[in-house]
Amino acid sequence: MSDYILRIKEVSKSFSGIKALDNIHFDLKKGEVHALMGENGAGKSTFMKILIGLVAPDSGEILLEGESLIGSNVNETLKKGISMIHQEILIIPELTVAQNIFLGRERAVSGKRGMLSGWLNDKEINQRGAVLLDKMGVNIAPNAKMKHLSVAQMQMVEIAKAISNNAKVIIMDEPTSAISDKEVATLFKIIHDLKAQGVSIIYISHKMDEIFRISDTITVLRDGKYVGTKSATELDQNALIAMMVGREIDRMFPETTQPVGQEVLSVQNLGRAGKFSNISFNVKAGEIVGLAGLMGAGRTEIARAIFGLDQWDEGEIMIKKIPLRARTPREAIDRGIGYVSEDRKGLGFIPQMSVKDNITLSSINYHRKGGFIDTHSEQSVTDKMIADLKIKTAGAGQQVTYLSGGNQQKVVIGRVLLASPELIILDEPTRGVDVGAKFEIYKLIRGLADQGMAIIMISSELPEILGLSDRILVLSKGKQTAMLSKAEATQELIMRYAVEG
Numbered sequence: 001m002s003d004y005i006l007r008i009k010e011v012s013k014s015f016s017g018i019k020a021l022d023n024i025h026f027d028l029k030k031g032e033v034h035a036l037m038g039e040n041g042a043g044k045s046t047f048m049k050i051l052i053g054l055v056a057p058d059s060g061e062i063l064l065e066g067e068s069l070i071g072s073n074v075n076e077t078l079k080k081g082i083s084m085i086h087q088e089i090l091i092i093p094e095l096t097v098a099q100n101i102f103l104g105r106e107r108a109v110s111g112k113r114g115m116l117s118g119w120l121n122d123k124e125i126n127q128r129g130a131v132l133l134d135k136m137g138v139n140i141a142p143n144a145k146m147k148h149l150s151v152a153q154m155q156m157v158e159i160a161k162a163i164s165n166n167a168k169v170i171i172m173d174e175p176t177s178a179i180s181d182k183e184v185a186t187l188f189k190i191i192h193d194l195k196a197q198g199v200s201i202i203y204i205s206h207k208m209d210e211i212f213r214i215s216d217t218i219t220v221l222r223d224g225k226y227v228g229t230k231s232a233t234e235l236d237q238n239a240l241i242a243m244m245v246g247r248e249i250d251r252m253f254p255e256t257t258q259p260v261g262q263e264v265l266s267v268q269n270l271g272r273a274g275k276f277s278n279i280s281f282n283v284k285a286g287e288i289v290g291l292a293g294l295m296g297a298g299r300t301e302i303a304r305a306i307f308g309l310d311q312w313d314e315g316e317i318m319i320k321k322i323p324l325r326a327r328t329p330r331e332a333i334d335r336g337i338g339y340v341s342e343d344r345k346g347l348g349f350i351p352q353m354s355v356k357d358n359i360t361l362s363s364i365n366y367h368r369k370g371g372f373i374d375t376h377s378e379q380s381v382t383d384k385m386i387a388d389l390k391i392k393t394a395g396a397g398q399q400v401t402y403l404s405g406g407n408q409q410k411v412v413i414g415r416v417l418l419a420s421p422e423l424i425i426l427d428e429p430t431r432g433v434d435v436g437a438k439f440e441i442y443k444l445i446r447g448l449a450d451q452g453m454a455i456i457m458i459s460s461e462l463p464e465i466l467g468l469s470d471r472i473l474v475l476s477k478g479k480q481t482a483m484l485s486k487a488e489a490t491q492e493l494i495m496r497y498a499v500e501g
Helices: 044-051 074-080 097-101 106-110 114-118 122-136 151-164 181-196 208-214 237-245 299-306 329-334 344-348 355-359 361-367 375-389 405-417 435-450 462-468 491-498
Strands: 004-015 018-029 033-037 059-064 082-085 169-173 200-204 217-222 225-231 263-272 276-284 288-292 314-319 337-340 423-427 454-458 471-476 479-485
Touching (some): 018 217, 033 208, 044 082, 074 082, 082 151, 097 122, 097 151, 106 122, 151 181, 181 208, 200 208, 208 237, 217 237, 237 435, 263 299, 263 454, 276 299, 276 314, 288 299, 299 423, 299 454, 337 405, 355 361, 375 405, 405 423, 435 462, 462 491, 471 491
Parallel strands (some): 033 217, 288 471, 337 423
Antiparallel strands (some): 004 018, 263 276, 263 314, 471 479
């Protein structure tokens, strides 16, 4: 009997004459974690849609335990044993956790037969949900409504839903993008247990450290083509990046070329009840200060307070030695502060608007002549920003929703830069961005610092914090536990301070 549970041979797919996949090969062994890697636009999403029956391939062969999946729809592939955990969480907010886990299978789970088959047994559904969550080591009430859960908890429920299908193959698309380090550890334990049971995992992530921690095998796609498959032990980060982008990247994190200048921001004893307290630090011109800590440590809350999105109760904020009490983001912008939110899709841009309209959204008043918009001026600054930030787009009129994650992020940064800030706050600037685009964003961030901008960078990726930051402020449960220099900071030291208290 074959060691392979899934075999994909010579799969191709075109949309409107453009090839999204060209002769793709992929083999998955039983009980294996097989990472699928590639930049945005490499063809991973199309490949996964074909596997789950959402899109039909133009040609090729897909075999699950020797049985062809060609022609199967989503429900049929699910019944045959393929489940997917999507990057965008798919839940029904008004239903309970257990109801979401067993959605579409309530009658079977209720155990009702005959005349009673139309009635659902919520007690049984909750009990089955509780057993599954307990087995996963997840402390979530099965009768809680989904709308009351955190994003991280919702992600764990999505994982529980996939496991509950008794899947033979589980596709995990960026499963850790919205969960804490503790929950990542829980997920990896679940994956280990699934492997022991013979379940196979296709794992998609932009986080290199995860790939090497969890994967047995790695397959790389580039521009819709198959590049190669190697054992994870055969590769290191540089070799994997070279496979993905088609070129060597000598230094992932560019070094500073300029000395820091005068103090731009000073925060003294800042506090907000229930969120953070006694926070003190400063940021100088040309300096990148990283904010590190576990989820819930208060990093984003501090950023929101500085930018005027939330009000603080005690302490002082100074911009160039002049007190700041921004009660709205507009006041913060007027004082030279820019903010790029961690929620790029929810708060960063308007998907159906063009690149031009998104970039000039916050500075449209600068392009008015009387009661009219000076479209020539607006187009001119947009073209310059596209060129300066190397935004890959079909043109300034293209809708932002059709750009890759990295280019969407550059549009958001471009909009903030048009206001000419002296301090910019970047919250998870590379979340959901592929490795090639990350490198471009790293160069952009360091370039802004070298031009004299003061930067606060929040990131959950410790290599990113260590690679870009000149100093690192570590937070734990809303308290400041350390300020580390670049020279003394290590992943181990940051984690030690991040779990204090």
